[in-house]
Amino acid sequence: MSTTEPAEGPDQGVAMARRPTTSQCLFCDGALSHVFCDLGMSPLCESFVQEGDLNKMEAFYPLVVYVCPKCWLVQFYKYAAPTEIFSEYAYFSSYSDSWVEHGGRYTEMIIDRLGLTSDSHVVELASNDGYLLQHFVKKGVPVLGIEPAANVAKAAEEKNVPTLVEFFGRKCATRLVEEGKAADLIIGNNVLAQVYDINDFVGGITILLKPGGVVTIEFPHLLRLMAENQFDTIYHEHFSYFSFLSATGIFKAHGLRLFDVEELPTHGGSLRIYACHDEDRAHPTTDRARGLLEREEAEGFRGLSRYGAFQEQVDATKRGLLDFLIQAKRQGKSVAGYGAPGKGNTLLNYCGIRTDFIEYTVDRNPYKHGRYLPGTHIPIFAPERIAQTKPDYVLILPWNLKDEIMKQNAFIRDWGGQFVVPIPEARVYP
Numbered sequence: 001m002s003t004t005e006p007a008e009g010p011d012q013g014v015a016m017a018r019r020p021t022t023s024q025c026l027f028c029d030g031a032l033s034h035v036f037c038d039l040g041m042s043p044l045c046e047s048f049v050q051e052g053d054l055n056k057m058e059a060f061y062p063l064v065v066y067v068c069p070k071c072w073l074v075q076f077y078k079y080a081a082p083t084e085i086f087s088e089y090a091y092f093s094s095y096s097d098s099w100v101e102h103g104g105r106y107t108e109m110i111i112d113r114l115g116l117t118s119d120s121h122v123v124e125l126a127s128n129d130g131y132l133l134q135h136f137v138k139k140g141v142p143v144l145g146i147e148p149a150a151n152v153a154k155a156a157e158e159k160n161v162p163t164l165v166e167f168f169g170r171k172c173a174t175r176l177v178e179e180g181k182a183a184d185l186i187i188g189n190n191v192l193a194q195v196y197d198i199n200d201f202v203g204g205i206t207i208l209l210k211p212g213g214v215v216t217i218e219f220p221h222l223l224r225l226m227a228e229n230q231f232d233t234i235y236h237e238h239f240s241y242f243s244f245l246s247a248t249g250i251f252k253a254h255g256l257r258l259f260d261v262e263e264l265p266t267h268g269g270s271l272r273i274y275a276c277h278d279e280d281r282a283h284p285t286t287d288r289a290r291g292l293l294e295r296e297e298a299e300g301f302r303g304l305s306r307y308g309a310f311q312e313q314v315d316a317t318k319r320g321l322l323d324f325l326i327q328a329k330r331q332g333k334s335v336a337g338y339g340a341p342g343k344g345n346t347l348l349n350y351c352g353i354r355t356d357f358i359e360y361t362v363d364r365n366p367y368k369h370g371r372y373l374p375g376t377h378i379p380i381f382a383p384e385r386i387a388q389t390k391p392d393y394v395l396i397l398p399w400n401l402k403d404e405i406m407k408q409n410a411f412i413r414d415w416g417g418q419f420v421v422p423i424p425e426a427r428v429y430p
């Protein structure tokens, strides 16, 4: 069965929120009118507010995600220009120790699996601050990073990672091939969701990839997002949310075959897909890839009703977190946040949690210190603030890093402090 052909059409009486829209699917020409998840109005999650701007107006956009009934891509339509979002991106991957280690392990594995040498060429799309490519540089494998945010690209250059400040697409890929910079390995970690013109992006990969070359791309798995209530990973900067099924269809349309897949624990459950040129016989499709496709189909990812059930899960998670916070406040407890990630801003804005519940949050990234969370205006301090104020509860907003954060901040137990993780449901870790 073709992956672009719906097994269940849009008009089969599925009880699902509909919103009138003139928008079309980012990938195919399907009309977007079936709501997957409505999180109300929210500001752009990376637009941290400076002290002097606290009394100014702030732009809020609908945080509503749709599912395309033709290709099953879960997605937004465009509210804000990518240049507005990414020209000064505040996220530096190197601020997360576990993410840098993840990059180190991947490098060892892939150099070995593909037999990469000093004659190979590795290109990473959205290479951020060089947290990953630095490992290849140390192993003597030539690399090129492509990163649209100038401030993080500069940090990569300081790690000896050559970096182009540019958006990747067919034009960029064609030029690189002309310059003799086609790739044996193309890496894209947590970038696919942030691509607005997905056909230009994946089309660019096809152009840049050498015959026999391999692409690995990591993205949060929609199946896990839905199974574990990770609605806070939905934000305007993430245009698309992929199942293996929808990704397979998109890559296939661009002459690329997903021949293998790994399920990873990162970001609450991600996929690492392996792609090659469709005609590349050196990379036969694995049982793992076939098995995951079958599993998603068995779970109903080719039918609207599976997607339509998500909103109630989201609402229940919100009620549970508010229950906990209201109880804590009634008991006179103090609550601080940990982290200022994009997902925290979706969660706090959707749940209506401001300084009435959380006095402040902390973050390791000095860029955010002295600024305020968008929408909720919760102040952001350096992590030392926690030891100074000794809160009763520390709410971990980047719950995907909860083990690392609990270890680093185990000292809160000295004064009886407890950690709280909001997703998949509010849970206290004594």
Ligand SMILES: [Zn+2]
Pocket (backbone or CB within 6 Å): 025, 026, 027, 028, 029, 030, 068, 069, 070, 071, 072, 073
């Ligand atoms: Zn579509």
